[in-house]
Amino acid sequence: MARLLSIGAGHVGLPLSLKFWSVGHHVDLVDIDAAKIDALSAGRMPFLEEGCAGVLSDAAHDPRFQPMTYADIRFAEAVAAADYIVMTLGTPLGGDYTFRFDQYFDVLVRIVPLLSRGVTLVVRSTVAPLFTRNVVTARIAAERDWIPGTDFFPTFCPERLMQGSALQDIDDLPEIIGADDEESARRAEALFLSLGDHKRCLRLTTVEAELGKLFLNTYRYTLFGLANEFALTAEQYGADIFNILTAANEAYPRGGIPRPGPSRGPCLGKDTAALAFSTPGGLIAHAALKTNENLVLHAATDLRAALGTFAHKRVAVLGLAFKADTDDVRDNLTHPLVNLLEREGATTVVYDPLVPGYDDSAVLASCDAIVLMTAHSVFRSWREEELLWLCARPRDEVFVFDLWNIWPWADRIFGKGTDDHYEDPGHGGERLAHARGDSAASV
Ligand SMILES: NC(=O)c1ccc[n+]([C@@H]2O[C@H](COP(=O)([O-])OP(=O)(O)OC[C@H]3O[C@@H](n4cnc5c(N)ncnc54)[C@H](O)[C@@H]3O)[C@@H](O)[C@H]2O)c1
Structure with missing residues (x-):
């Protein structure tokens, strides 16, 4: 079993950390939020997530699960001893609709000098295309004078869970492994395959995996935007969208139009906006944003x-x-x-x-x-x-x-x-x- 440092105990990082702990890994879990770490140490979930409370109440009493803040004297040792560092930091949008990476920049300043040769890094947040290669990998290579794929192993493995079914989704979904060399891919795969015999891994380069994650969320948000547009059109004609969808989708393999309703959130809306505003050709993504937000x-x-x-x-x-x-x-x-x-x-x-x-x-x-x-x-x-x-x-x-x-x-x-x-x-x-x-x- 491996020693993991998980950075970010949020909606993505905490369920994943609990999952890695539950299969036998040692998990050091770092978050900047002291109140959250106090809650975790006491076995209390800081937010609702199906099934997590039970796992946490067991993990909290186990020395293999160590929540901590940066002030903890164990932090430097946790970085140096890590076989894997999994980063699930927030990547919120700024006012200009582009990702803000302040949380990553803060973490890189703290961990890069402490990394041990041989560490595998897993970026698990949703990020802009090329962020893993041009920021995380390039920065470690430059600051430590290390060669990626030889001295350290950087990867981007996107989280695709849905809030509310995080533990189940981690079990069920195949893992996309984004890596730019064979050894980094192999190591990240080994980590995710440890979650169970049923796990499957699919390989891409880091930028392909980054784009794949953005494409998936934009695709979904665009479908919701279209459903909302259809709802307004139905209303205009005095019709009932739900009757229409029931009939249109029934036993029709090319149907599947989603039901309308308010839709945004920290993944779908955010990622669609980030994609729309980072490519000159993002017209459909812009339209989806406008339809949903309007x-x-x-x-x-x-x-x-x-x-x-x-x-x-x-x-x-x-x-x-x-x-x-x-x-x-x-x-x-x-x-x-x-x-x-x-x-x-x-x-x-x-x-x-x-x-x-x-x-x-x-x-x-x-x-x-x-x-x-x-x-x-x-x-x-x-x-x-x-x-x-x-x-x-x-x-x-x-x-x-x-x-x-x-x-x-x-x-x-x-x-x-x-x-x-x-x-x-x-x-x-x-x-x-x-x-x-x-x-x-x-x-
Ligand atoms: N929530 C989802 O359903 C979901 C699904 C797939 C992908 N994502 C992506 O995963 C990433 C994380 O999302 P989330 O929902 O878990 O966010 P979150 O805000 O719930 O979690 C981020 C955590 O990082 C901590 N943090 C902030 N700065 C830190 C620092 N400098 N050092 C250590 N910890 C720090 C925060 O306190 C918080 O606990 C985002 O990029 C998001 O787009 C989210």
């Missing part, structure tokens, strides 16, 4: 039409996490929606039972409208009466806008048009009543 503009426009005005209105947005049944609020579309509503005078409240600080349902009292942005299971289970009870208002005084098609009783469901959906956008109260089927109040 969803909040459409939602705000429809809501304004329903309420007449946002001035003096109290709007509750349900869901801050970017993805259902997670507590991860990074790059959500709730914040942009809230900004749009507030700049037109609405008072907004955000309720998300999974996100500490936003988990008080009392904020829903007296709201004029509810907008569902995240399809958490707990929201799916709500009945109309429960929502009204929380709002403490009669049904005809609360406009319910469901962007995920989980509440058949909502006043407005994104993707479900009515025959006259866009015919009378100026008459808020009448339109609201009409949407509910109140023929006396409809035009």
Whole structure:
């Protein structure tokens, strides 16, 4: 079994570290966040991730699992003794839509002088094309006067897990091994094959693997963008996108159009933006970004039409996490929606039972409208009466806008048009009543 140094105990690094520990490796786990390391040392998960809490509660008592910060005197020894260093640092976008590598630059300054000859490096974050070769490999080669593939073994092995099913995905998915020489590829493969006999590895160069990861996320995000565009088109014709998709996808091998809904998050939206803004030909990626992000503009426009005005209105947005049944609020579309509503005078409240600080349902009292942005299971289970009870208002005084098609009783469901959906956008109260089927109040 090998000795690993895992740098970054986030949504990618922590499940992977636990997985490596569970098959018998020694794992030193470093993170800059002392509160996170304290939680891990005490066996507490710092975020929700299916199955991780149980593994961590065992790992936390095992000397083969050592969470630490840089202040720990064991850090230098952990670098020097590592057979493998796996880096899963964050690579957020800057305001110019390009990746920021500050976390990597910080880590390289700390570890390069301490590396031992023979170490294998695995870059596991999502990065810009050529980052592994031109930054990580080149920097170590220059600073240590080492030859890649002989003195050290740099690789890029992208993470393709989905939050919420990280442990399962690490088990199930084949590993893409990006390496620019045979020995580096062989060593990275040996590490991932140690996760189980079922594991398969697929070889690429580092830049091919970097591009492959970006292509996959951009492809997926583009499909979601297309689904959202189809939803708007269906509405325009008074049609129901969900009926259309059910029929179109049914037993049709070339179908598979995804369902519409708000989509962004720290992977799909981020990686699509990074690709779009790093290639002059990225028009489709730009379009996918625009379609997905404009969803909040459409939602705000429809809501304004329903309420007449946002001035003096109290709007509750349900869901801050970017993805259902997670507590991860990074790059959500709730914040942009809230900004749009507030700049037109609405008072907004955000309720998300999974996100500490936003988990008080009392904020829903007296709201004029509810907008569902995240399809958490707990929201799916709500009945109309429960929502009204929380709002403490009669049904005809609360406009319910469901962007995920989980509440058949909502006043407005994104993707479900009515025959006259866009015919009378100026008459808020009448339109609201009409949407509910109140023929006396409809035009
Ligand atoms: N979250 C996903 O589902 C997912 C899936 C595939 C790929 N990715 C990619 O993987 C990478 C990591 O994503 P994530 O979701 O785990 O991010 P994250 O923000 O959850 O984790 C990053 C971790 O690095 C730590 N960190 C920051 N600076 C550090 C430093 N200088 N030294 C040590 N630790 C430091 C942070 O405290 C945090 O714990 C990103 O490039 C992301 O795009 C994420």
